[in-house]
Amino acid sequence: MERSPDYDVIVAGAGPAGIAVAARLVQKGRGQRILVLDRYHFPRDKPCGGALTGHMRPVMKTLDLAIRVDHVPCPDAVVRCGSFERRVQMGQSVDVIRREDFDADLVAQAREAGVTVLEGEGLVSYERDEEGVRVKTSAKRELRAKVLVGADGAASRVRKQILNNAKETPHRLFVAELNVPAPRGLETSMVYDFGLMSRGLCGYVWLFPAPDNRLNVGLMHYPNRKKSLSGRELTALLAEGVRPYGVELPAKGVRGWPVWGYHPDAKISEPRVVTVGDAAGIDGLTGEGIAVAMEQAVVAGDCIEEALESGNVAFATYRKKIRRATVGRELALDRWLAKLLYGSGRWRDWLALVLLDEKVLEMYARRVDGTEVLADQKLRLYGALCRHSLVRGRRLRKLAEHMS
Ligand SMILES: Cc1cc2nc3c(=O)[nH]c(=O)nc-3n(C[C@H](O)[C@H](O)[C@H](O)COP(=O)(O)OP(=O)(O)OC[C@H]3O[C@@H](n4cnc5c(N)ncnc54)[C@H](O)[C@@H]3O)c2cc1C
Missing domain, CATH: 3.50.50.60 (FAD/NAD(P)-binding domain)
Known part of the structure; x- marks a missing residue:
């Protein structure tokens, strides 16, 4: 029965x-x-x-x-790429x-x-x-x-x-939680650093201030068959990515994790x-x-x-x-944006748009802080694309200067 x-x-x-x-x-x-x-x-x-x-x-x-x-409430995020730096206020804190x-x-x-x-x-x-x-x-x-x-x-x-x-093919995320405080001036800021895209990373490095005076550092690598990077290479990139912040990655304690987009x-x-x-x-x-x-x-x-x-x-x-x-x-919009930024082979073009058009970073900050739905902002995104097509060359030169 x-x-x-x-x-x-x-x-x-x-x-x-x-x-x-x-x-x-x-x-x-x-x-x-x-x-x-x-x-x-x-x-x-x-x-x-x-x-x-x-x-x-x-x-x-x-x-x-x-x-x-x-939890550590972060009222702002610092976006960096080489010598480029911009602090973006969050509409509501990210914890x-x-x-x-x-x-x-x-x-x-x-x-x-x-x-x-x-x-x-x-x-x-x-x-x-x-x-x-x-x-x-x-x-x-x-x-x-x-x-x-x-x-x-x-x-x-x-x-x-x-x-x-x-x-x-998974996205790969590598992370280490360090028993050191966040770098000075970044005690309540989330850092997103795209500088390593020029070294083959299809993604970004983060530094987040964690409770108990700790620092959480990591990177995300988008699945890109042309730029397949080993775990060792990604760990080395993470070490390279956090060094400019005065942070030394320990030999042990970095962990990689595959996730599905x-x-x-x-x-x-x-x-x-x-x-x-x-x-x-x-x-x-x-x-x-x-x-x-x-x-x-x-x-x-x-x-x-x-x-x-x-x-x-x-x-x-x-x-x-x-x-x-x-x-x-x-999620569907971000999947499309990720494909353009990390997977299209034209990352310089898209990164120049994201970083150098002030409105785009602001729009994304509103998406992260939850005060706006980015998928509802297609007209504004389209406007940013149109603006970009007019000043693309100038922005690309500026990005190259920042990354040199
Ligand atoms: C390195 C890294 C950094 C990240 N950073 C962020 C971040 O800063 N912010 C953010 O929002 N997201 C981040 N993410 C993503 C986030 O961790 C996940 O999206 C989130 O944990 C998803 O929650 P979940 O419950 O689906 O999965 P999980 O949190 O993984 O929970 C799944 C649970 O299922 C259990 N389980 C597994 N198999 C079985 C089984 N067979 N039977 C029963 N139980 C099982 C596991 O033990 C686990 O407890 C990060 C991911 C990684 C890898």
Whole structure:
């Protein structure tokens, strides 16, 4: 005889995405009917820059979650490239947290709201049938649910199963948390440095001031088959990128991590199964994914509730719903911008536009601080392109001077 499902929803992964889906389902009155499981025990390690963009506070408020851990509010960002430097004010501060603390507190908040979170037990595989999803766990148990959420991060097993193990080229993010304070004058500023693009980096180096007087440094490298760089080369580039700030990268402690960029046409669900967060794709331009995960989770939670209510668990429109939500529109635009800036082979041209057109940096700052939706600013972006075509040569010469 068929066993009835143990849960309405099993969420694999208790990172920001998984906890946010759980929080949304709590709001729908399903707190007692969901199980969140994570392969690790919290506080668990998570390589990350820890910058919570301006979208974070509103989405957390929507989900009845709060930032309760130590954080460094950054009211501005410094954008650099060679001798070029510009300080951009944020409409609302970007908060830098330490992921170990932040994620553990999110788990605590979910528990306080009545959610069962199981630590140290991961999803190994799943099978779907008419009745639901059977989840096999690392504790050799089989759990049943009506719906499974793959919130299991960049190395998501759920994503792999949905995509049938299709081969993909990841973005690569390298990070080190240093036990030194932020450089003088940058104690509450986020630094984005594009100078290493002239040395083959398809991305940028960051320096973020972290709680407890620490400094978080890292880089993002866009997947570019023509400029394939090894982990060793990327680590060396990171060391080179932070040196001008008086920061020495230790020989050990730099960690690399592959992540998948959001693609609006990629499959992110199948009947009874949806993916959220890194499992569904991060922001291709910045590598940002924490607020993204939570914003996707709101859409996912609503779709799951609708599916459970109606009994139609096909999730046939989930991809479109994510794509049409503000988060999906911003991700799709950033994917396109990333392709131009990092992947087109014309990075000088695009970088000259981004850095030397004051309005473009301002517009992007409003997107990061969450006060404007960049995808709604297409006319202004188009205006910037037109302006650029008129002064392109002059800007390229200026950029070359800055980078020499
Ligand atoms: C170096 C680096 C720097 C970054 N910097 C930033 C930044 O500054 N700002 C920003 O917004 N984003 C940043 N990101 C992206 C951000 O870290 C992710 O987008 C974010 O963590 C996504 O949350 P998530 O819940 O989807 O995944 P995760 O946070 O990775 O959580 C996934 C969870 O699933 C668990 N899990 C994995 N497999 C299983 C399984 N089989 N069964 C059960 N549980 C499982 C994991 O243990 C983990 O707890 C950075 C990423 C990297 C790699």
